[in-house]
Amino acid sequence: MKHVILVLSGxxxxxxxxxxxxLASALSAHGRNVGLLDLDFHGPNIPKMLSIEGQKPAxxxxxIEPVHVTGTLSVMSMAFLLPDTSTPxxxxxxxxxxxxxxxLDEVNWGxxxxxxxxLPPGTGDEALSIAQLAPNxxxxxxxxxxxxxxxxxxxxxxKFIEKLEIPVIGIIENxxxxxCPTAGIS
Ligand SMILES: Nc1ncnc2c1ncn2[C@@H]1O[C@H](COP(=O)(O)OP(=O)(O)O)[C@@H](O)[C@H]1O
Ligand SMILES: [Mg+2]
Numbered sequence: 001m002k003h004v005i006l007v008l009s010g011x012x013x014x015x016x017x018x019x020x021x022x023l024a025s026a027l028s029a030h031g032r033n034v035g036l037l038d039l040d041f042h043g044p045n046i047p048k049m050l051s052i053e054g055q056k057p058a059x060x061x062x063x064i065e066p067v068h069v070t071g072t073l074s075v076m077s078m079a080f081l082l083p084d085t086s087t088p089x090x091x092x093x094x095x096x097x098x099x100x101x102x103x104l105d106e107v108n109w110g111x112x113x114x115x116x117x118x119l120p121p122g123t124g125d126e127a128l129s130i131a132q133l134a135p136n137x138x139x140x141x142x143x144x145x146x147x148x149x150x151x152x153x154x155x156x157x158x159k160f161i162e163k164l165e166i167p168v169i170g171i172i173e174n175x176x177x178x179x180c181p182t183a184g185i186s
Contacts, residue, residue: 001035004115005169006130006140012121014145015044019116021139028073032113035066037103038141039076040120040132041089041096047079056080061139063108076107089178093125100129122153123160131164139169146176 007020025034040048047053050069057080066074078089078099091099093099100141109115115134118129131137133183140161144154161168 001051001109001115001134003113004130004134004137006117006119006137006166007047007143008119008123008127008128008140008157009121009143009150010044010123010155010157011150011178014121014143014150015048015172016040016121016143017118019141019143019172020048020116021046024073024114027114027116028070030105032072033111034073035107035109035112035115036073037115037117038075038079039100039103039117041078041091041099041124041126042120043044044077044079044082046050046075046077046118048085049177050075051112052133053085057107058098060108062106064102064106065108073110076103077182086118094124097129100126100138104133123156128164133164137166140166141170142168143172143174145174145178 007016010015020147024034036046038044047070047076052067052075057067066076067080068074109148117130142148142157144155158168
């Protein structure tokens with residue numbers, strides 16, 4: 001993995017998974033070998049967004065084959081490992097850390113130019129674990145929406161990333177045209 005890029009935000013629903021899918025697709029469309037790792041264990045949406053929900057990764061002894069979307073884009077998500085779309089993952093933090101380690105070490109990613117990591121909202125275990133466990137973490141893309149409460153939490157994400165000494169390579173204000181003046185929110 002030459003470049004690992006984290007996609008995170010303070011709030012849920014601001015567009016992290018959408019940005020991750022678009023970023024990974026754009027890089028792979030430029031001929032780069034790209035992995036897309038869905039680390040939102042409690043709401044793994046990447047397979048649905050790529051219409052690969054029904055796929056099951058092949059497990060060969062200690063190697064898990066990621067789902068190949070194209071010749072240059074592979075995906076791994078907890079959603080592939082759950083029996084159905086309504087089954088929740090009920091884990092404590094240490095289990096998640098083990099799963100993240102396995103997604104890095106035991107998935108047969110091949111040689112990747114980029115690994116794009118879609119994270120759950122906030123500055124919790126998953127973000128901390130991937131920042132510590134992944135090699136070559138080059139930077140983070142922070143996603144927010146224009147609402148004050150989303151920006152407030154995005155600032156926390158920036159500080160969290162700076163604390164980990166990871167460069168912030170971009171801040172995306174998503175859904176800029178969708179603010180809701182009738183609800184009195186600016
Ligand atoms: N720019 C956008 N315009 C319209 N809908 C969007 C946009 N970005 C995201 N969405 C939609 O908003 C919802 C939440 O996005 P998602 O990427 O799942 O957010 P997150 O991963 O931060 O929880 C999804 O239904 C997604 O399709
Ligand atoms: Mg998401």
